[in-house]
Amino acid sequence: xxxxxxxxxxxxxxxxxxxxxxxxxxxxxxxxxxxxxxxxxxxxxxxxxxxxxxxxxxxxxxxxxxxxxxxxxxxxxxxxxxxxxxxxxxxxxxxxxxxxxxxxxxxxxx
Numbered sequence: 407x408x409x410x411x412x413x414x415x416x417x418x419x420x421x422x423x424x425x426x427x428x429x430x431x432x433x434x435x436x437x438x439x440x441x442x443x444x445x446x447x448x449x450x451x452x453x454x455x456x457x458x459x460x461x462x463x464x465x466x467x468x469x470x471x472x473x474x475x476x477x478x479x480x481x482x483x484x485x486x487x488x489x490x491x492x493x494x495x496x497x498x499x500x501x502x503x504x505x506x507x508x509x510x511x512x513x514x515x516x
Contacts, residue, residue: 410434412430412444412455413441
């Protein structure tokens with residue numbers, strides 16, 4: 407069994423900023439359950455749902471891999487770290503409270 411969707415719970419404000427809300431949601435795959443917060447600063451709930459439907463439809467239509475974005479923020483401001491002469495930028499953070507870039511879960515048909 408697989409499901410992804412928003413929980414029937416009130417919005418949260420994990421960044422202590424009342425202008426940046428997040429919607430509680432859940433991804434289930436067999437017995438594995440992952441609760442997450444979808445940042446609503448850039449995408450609305452319907453934007454996420456449209457993206458999920460489009461990606462899952464592509465998977466059912468034969469695309470071998472898709473990616474489900476579960477939290478999306480302004481890509482103009484990703485987190486950046488300097489390591490000597492190298493600069494690393496991470497667009498995917500697997501944390502419920504990290505809202506920079508896109509947190510994704512790859513879905514692979516086996």
